[in-house]
Amino acid sequence: MKFRPLHDRVVVRRIEEDERTAGGIIIPDTAKEKPMQGEVVAVGPGARNDKGELIALDLKEGDRIIFGKWSGTEVKINGEELLIMKESDIMGILEGKKASKKAA
Incomplete structure (x- = not known):
């Protein structure tokens, strides 16, 4: 990608979540919520402090x-x-084998 975000963006x-419930019911597009998980594509250089x-x-x-x-x-x-957001909007990083398997 030829896009570099500025500062702490x-x-x-x-990342799309599964379209079925645990019981096997398919969720239509109109009833789905937007996914709250994602993969970082690009990172800015960082923010500057008071100094x-x-x-x-x-x-x-x-x-x-x-x-x-x-x-x-x-x-x-x-x-x-894609989404552009500040680092402060991110709640956490998913770590471990499960996180890497879902991405594949």
Whole structure:
């Protein structure tokens, strides 16, 4: 991707969740909520503190994250729908084997 976010912003690709309930019922598109999980696509260099020093972000490209339902701004880059949000909008990073298996 040829897009680099500024400061403490992050570009995220939503990860679609399963379209079926545990009982096997298929959820129609109109009843689905937007996914609150995503994969970090690009990361800005970081924010500056009061002294002007750069504070690097805790995220890196490829991290699976959880963010708030209404977080970020939806944009279309190279025909792909992505979210741009501040690092503070991100609630946490999913770690472990389960997180990497779901991404594949």
